[in-house]
Structures are given as structure tokens and as C-alpha cells.
Amino acid sequence: MKKLRRSPVLTLGLAGLALFVVLAAVAPAVWGDRAGTLTDQTHLPASAAHWFGTDALGRDIFARTMVATRLTLLMCLATTAIAAVGGIGFGAAIWVAGPRVRTLGQRLIDVLISYPSVIFALALVAILGPGAGTSVVAIGLATCPAFARLTTNLAASIAGRDFVSTARLLGVSPARLLRRHILPNIAEPLLVLLAVAFTVSLKALSGLSFLGVGVQAPDYDWGSVLNKGLEGIYLNPWPALGPSLVIILAGLAGGLTGDGLAAAINPSAGRKRGYRATIEAVTSAPPPSDALAVADHLSVVLPDGTRLVDDISFTVEPGEVLGLVGESGSGKSLTAMALARLLPDDLTAVAGTLRVGDLDLTGRPPAARLATEIGIVHQDPSASFNPTLRLGGQLTEALRVHGRTPRRAAARQAAERLAAARVTLPEQRLKQYAHELSGGMRQRAMIASALLTSPKLLIADEPTTALDVTVQAEVLGLLREANENDGTTILLISHDVGVISAVCDRVLVMYAGRIVEALPIERLRAGDADHPYTQALLAATPTLHSAVDEPLASLPGRPPHPADRPTGCAFAPRCPRARRQCSDEEPLLTPTGTTGAAACHALTWDKEQVG
Numbered sequence: 001m002k003k004l005r006r007s008p009v010l011t012l013g014l015a016g017l018a019l020f021v022v023l024a025a026v027a028p029a030v031w032g033d034r035a036g037t038l039t040d041q042t043h044l045p046a047s048a049a050h051w052f053g054t055d056a057l058g059r060d061i062f063a064r065t066m067v068a069t070r071l072t073l074l075m076c077l078a079t080t081a082i083a084a085v086g087g088i089g090f091g092a093a094i095w096v097a098g099p100r101v102r103t104l105g106q107r108l109i110d111v112l113i114s115y116p117s118v119i120f121a122l123a124l125v126a127i128l129g130p131g132a133g134t135s136v137v138a139i140g141l142a143t144c145p146a147f148a149r150l151t152t153n154l155a156a157s158i159a160g161r162d163f164v165s166t167a168r169l170l171g172v173s174p175a176r177l178l179r180r181h182i183l184p185n186i187a188e189p190l191l192v193l194l195a196v197a198f199t200v201s202l203k204a205l206s207g208l209s210f211l212g213v214g215v216q217a218p219d220y221d222w223g224s225v226l227n228k229g230l231e232g233i234y235l236n237p238w239p240a241l242g243p244s245l246v247i248i249l250a251g252l253a254g255g256l257t258g259d260g261l262a263a264a265i266n267p268s269a270g271r272k273r274g275y276r277a278t279i280e281a282v283t284s285a286p287p288p289s290d291a292l293a294v295a296d297h298l299s300v301v302l303p304d305g306t307r308l309v310d311d312i313s314f315t316v317e318p319g320e321v322l323g324l325v326g327e328s329g330s331g332k333s334l335t336a337m338a339l340a341r342l343l344p345d346d347l348t349a350v351a352g353t354l355r356v357g358d359l360d361l362t363g364r365p366p367a368a369r370l371a372t373e374i375g376i377v378h379q380d381p382s383a384s385f386n387p388t389l390r391l392g393g394q395l396t397e398a399l400r401v402h403g404r405t406p407r408r409a410a411a412r413q414a415a416e417r418l419a420a421a422r423v424t425l426p427e428q429r430l431k432q433y434a435h436e437l438s439g440g441m442r443q444r445a446m447i448a449s450a451l452l453t454s455p456k457l458l459i460a461d462e463p464t465t466a467l468d469v470t471v472q473a474e475v476l477g478l479l480r481e482a483n484e485n486d487g488t489t490i491l492l493i494s495h496d497v498g499v500i501s502a503v504c505d506r507v508l509v510m511y512a513g514r515i516v517e518a519l520p521i522e523r524l525r526a527g528d529a530d531h532p533y534t535q536a537l538l539a540a541t542p543t544l545h546s547a548v549d550e551p552l553a554s555l556p557g558r559p560p561h562p563a564d565r566p567t568g569c570a571f572a573p574r575c576p577r578a579r580r581q582c583s584d585e586e587p588l589l590t591p592t593g594t595t596g597a598a599a600c601h602a603l604t605w606d607k608e609q610v611g
């Protein structure tokens with residue numbers, strides 16, 4: 001299970017539960033005598049001597065409430081354990097047993113879950129007779145279906161994953177599959193349900209004792225103390241209010257723990273693109289520039305200080321198509337996402353300047369300007385649209401919300417954009433869902449959607465990677481058209497040198513979070529690169545002139561992990577030209593000729609040799 005994220009709610013919940021555990025441990029020793037001593041001071045109101053007053057036998061209700069903590073918590077724990085073991089066991093068993101038993105089991109779970117657990121428990125208590133043990137078994141069994149349902153549902157969702165299919169193909173038995181592959185992957189939501197079940201059982205057990213069918217005298221839990229306190233509630237509310245308050249506080253601690261766990265292990269909280277990204281300006285005066293977009297000393301940093309994008313600076317000129325190329329993991333997407341302020345919320349970007357037009361992306365730029373001035377096209381067209389909404393609603397959203405365009409006018413503009421992106425039957429498409437379109441059509445619709453607000457900068461992050469080759473060409477043509485016809489400035493991200501060469505005016509080559517070379521596209525097309533990494537990328541790219549019978553050059557090794565980036569040049573361990581200086585000193589990006597720049601010590605050595 002992955003490490004939990006820090007959460008104040010979780011800390012508060014766990015601290016509350018810890019307090020009750022301590023209370024359960026010490027209360028009988030501290031308050032035991034007072035709780036059991038009969039006096040003639042019956043039905044006393046709350047006072048400094050008796051915080052919750054006294055009951056009909058003159059016993060101190062505060063002391064009894066404290067002492068009852070141990071039995072109450074033990075019963076809750078036992079109930080939760082029965083529910084979890086029984087429910088997860090049942091859910092797992094029917095999942096392993098095969099499709100028929102699974103369907104029958106699921107129907108049974110559905111029926112059981114539709115009955116309120118307390119009614120179910122009352123029926124069991126009626127059969128088995130009242131008592132603490134019966135209540136625990138009854139509420140435990142009544143809560144089992146919740147665990148069983150979650151287990152089968154989660155197991156079903158994991159069972160469709162590739163690694164489970166692979167294990168099946170390898171002949172792994174269902175029971176082993178469940179133990180090794182499925183249960184570890186569903187442990188987190190089950191943990192959340194455990195905390196919720198604890199709170200639910202507290203309420204249910206207290207309810208049964210309150211009704212007189214739970215814990216029987218001489219034992220007592222919070223519910224039975226509350227029951228006794230109710231006798232004189234109109235004259236003296238504290239004997240009832242005191243234990244109620246304690247039950248509420250314990251329930252709150254359990255609830256906060258459940259909520260905190262859910263937030264801390266939320267599976268979407270990791271790499272999700274969110275709107276809470278922090279971008280801090282590290283200098284206040286941006287350098288003057290006519291560029292449309294400026295990133296000056298931009299870094300994207302993990303909470304532990306690891307730099308995923310490491311101090312890069314670049315500009316995108318008005319009307320330009322700038323390419324960002326590099327191997328997977330080089331930091332291209334994070335650079336683009338920082339420019340769109342769509343970084344995952346666990347990352348922080350710092351920059352001297354980060355702007356698009358006059359929109360300062362550090363601090364808190366207005367949402368309406370962000371939504372309309374920066375357009376984005378993602379890699380996977382099927383994931384870019386919400387599958388439950390019609391295309392029309394999604395395409396027109398930014399226009400209607402931020403541009404305050406009336407519904408009809410927005411729909412007309414959307415249809416025109418779709419038509420311009422050569423999506424057939426545009427009006428009809430607006431009424432359709434994304435899955436009703438082909439992959440290529442969806443990506444064209446995505447481009448139309450991104451261009452609908454006439455953004456100053458269009459960011460296209462691997463827009464053709466998920467498409468087949470013929471559709472790729474169409475989509476690239478569309479981007480080029482948007483640039484040539486409408487003057488849209490584009491930042492195009494790709495790991496494919498061929499795609500970049502086909503569309504861009506200029507290219508930045510990234511390696512291990514840094515820009516290692518900047519080149520005009522003519523030089524890239526001519527294979528005229530200065531940095532050994534760019535040269536290796538070019539050598540690994542097939543061209544029309546590549547001999548079909550000759551294998552393409554491949555680049556040995558892998559880029560370093562951002563946390564293990566070596567000192568000096570990060571490419572040195574893979575570089576055929578590397579010398580000692582490369583691992584000692586980080587090369588700076590320096591101009592090459594009049595039209596490019598590269599960060600490589602070999603350039604200096606070559607110059608020295610010529611000189």
C-alpha cells in the first residue's frame with residue numbers, strides 16, 4: 001500500500017481515537033470505585049462534584065460513562081472485525097467461486113444491504129436473546145454485506161486490468177490471484193470502510209443497549225448509561241446529555257479518521273492534473289520581451305525538493321509553432337502543464353517569470369482568462385471528453401461560462417469550429433457522446449474545442465501519439481492550419497522527431513528536466529544538431545532516405561531518475577563524447593552559430609581544436 005499523504009483531518013481523527021483508547025485503558029482504575037458505589041444522592045443535577053449528575057441509584061454518571069468506554073470500544077472493535085472478516089471473506093469467496101456463484105452472491109448481498117442493519121440486528125437479537133455478545137454478533141453480521149459488496153465490486157474492477165489478465169494467462173489460480181494481485185490493490189478503500197464501520201457499529205451498539213436489548217446489568221456500555229440517564233431528562237438533562245456527548249465525540253473521531261483516510265489515499269490525488277497547483281514567482285521584475293509566452297528559470301519541484309523540471313528558460317514567439325521533444329520522462333508535459341497551470345497539486349512550480357501574453361501565471365491569475373487564453377489538446381482523445389456528457393455541452397462550456405455567450409450562439413460557433421476541423425455533420429455531433437466518434441474524429445473535435453475561445457497559446461501534448469499514422473497526418477495538418485490561417489501560437493510536445501519536424505518552426509530538446517538544445521527546424525530537418533543527445537535522437541528516427549535493410553541506431557541506457565540526476569551533464573553516462581569535465585561541471589546553454597543553442601562541453605573542445 002502506498003504511503004499515506006499527510007492530512008489534518010486524519011491526524012485529528014486518529015488523535016481523537018487515541019484519546020478514547022487511553023481512556024478505555026485507564027478509566028476502570030481511575031473511576032471504577034465511584035462508578036460502582038451506590039449512594040443516597042440519587043438524581044442529582046450536574047455539579048462540580050458530579051459532572052454529569054447521578055442516576056437513580058446515586059452512582060456518578062460521569063464515572064460510569066468513563067468506565068463504560070472500555071466495554072464500548074471492545075464491542076465496536078469486535079463488531080468491526082466480524083463485519084470485515086465475514087464481509088471480505090464472503091466477497092472474496094464468491095469472486096473466486098466463478099461467475100454463477102458470483103452473480104447469486106451479489107444478488108444476496110444486494111438484498112441484505114437493502115435492509116437497515118439495526119432492523120436486521122434486532123431480528124437476530126430477538127432470536128438469540130439480548131446481551132453484549134449477541135449485539136456484537138448481530139451488528140457485525142448486519143454490517144458484513146457492506147464489506148462483501150465493496151470487495152466484489154473492487155475485485156471486479158481490478159480483474160479487468162492487464163496484470164491480472166497476464167497472471168490468468170500464466171495459469172495462476174483464482175485464490176492466489178485474489179491473494180497476491182487483487183486484495184493488495186483494494187486494501188485502501190477497505191481500510192476506509194473499516195473506519196466507517198467502526199463508527200456505524202458504535203451507533204448501532206449504543207442504540208441496542210439504549211433500547212435495553214444490548215449490554216445487560218451489571219455490565220454497562222455508553223448506550224446503557226444513556227438509557228439510565230434518560231429517566232429524569234425533563235428535570236435533569238445532564239445524565240442523558242453527558243453520555244450522548246461522549247458517543248458523538250467518539251463517532252466524530254471515527255468519522256474524521258474515515259474521511260481523512262479517504263482523502264489521504266485518494267487514488268486520483270497522485271498524478272491528477274488539478275487547479276490548485278502552486279506557481280511561485282522568485283523574482284518580481286520580468287525581463288522585457290516581445291515573446292507571446294515566457295518561462296524564465298522555471299522549475300517544477302516535488303515536495304521533497306526533487307526537481308522534475310530543472311531551471312529552464314524559453315520563450316514562444318507570437319505566431320510560432322514551438323516543438324518540445326525528448327524521451328519519455330524528460331519533463332515535457334510538466335513544462336507544458338506549468339504553462340497551463342494544470343500541474344498536479346503535489347507539485348510546485350517556481351519561476352522568475354511565467355506568462356502567456358500579459359497573463360501572469362504566477363500567483364492567482366483569473367480563471368476566466370486562463371480558460372480562454374490558453375487552449376490545451378491532450379494525448380488521449382477518448383479521455384479528454386467526459387463520457388457522460390454530450391459533446392455540445394462540453395465544447396460550449398468555456399464560451400458560455402467565461403465568455404457569457406448565449407447557448408444558441410455558442411452552439412453555432414462550436415458547430416463552425418467542428419466543421420473547420422473537418423468533423424462531418426457538426427450539428428449532429430454536438431448532440432452525440434464522445435464514444436460515438438472515431439478516435440481521429442474525437443481528436444479533431446478536441447482541437448476544435450481548444451480553439452473555440454481563440455486562445456493566445458495552444459498547447460498540444462502528444463496530440464497524435466494515440467492515433468494511427470493516417471489520422472496523425474490529418475491532426476498535424478489541422479494544427480498547422482490553425483497556425484497559418486488564424487495565427488495561433490502553438491507549443492507542440494512530442495517524443496517523435498518526425499512529428500516535430502513536420503509541424504514546428506523551432507524546437508527545444510529536453511533531457512532529464514533540462515533544455516539541452518534549441519534549434520530552428522531547418523537544422524533539425526537537415527540533421528544538423530550540435531548536442532550528442534539530439535544527434536542520437538535524429539539517428540534513431542527513420543527518414544525517407546533511411547536504408548530499409550539497415551537497422552536504426554539506438555541510444556543505449558536510460559535517462560536518470562529525477563531524484564538520481566548525476567552532477568554535471570545528466571546525459572554524460574550515455575554520451576559517446578563524455579569526458580571527465582562532463583561529470584564534474586554542468587554545461588550551460590550557449591549559442592551555436594546564429595540560430596541555435598546547446599548545453600554541451602564538447603562544443604568548447606571542438607572550438608579549441610579548430611582554433
Ligand SMILES: Nc1ncnc2c1ncn2[C@@H]1O[C@H](COP(=O)(O)OP(=O)(O)OP(=O)(O)O)[C@@H](O)[C@H]1O
Pocket residue numbers: 270271272302308326327328329330331332333334335344346347495561562
Ligand atoms: N505528480 C508527479 N509526482 C512525481 N513525479 C512526477 C509527477 N508527474 C511527473 N513526474 C515525473 O516527472 C518526470 C517528468 O514527467 P513528464 O510527464 O513531464 O515527462 P514527459 O517528458 O512528458 O514524458 P511522457 O511523454 O512519458 O509524459 C518523470 O520522471 C515523471 O515520472
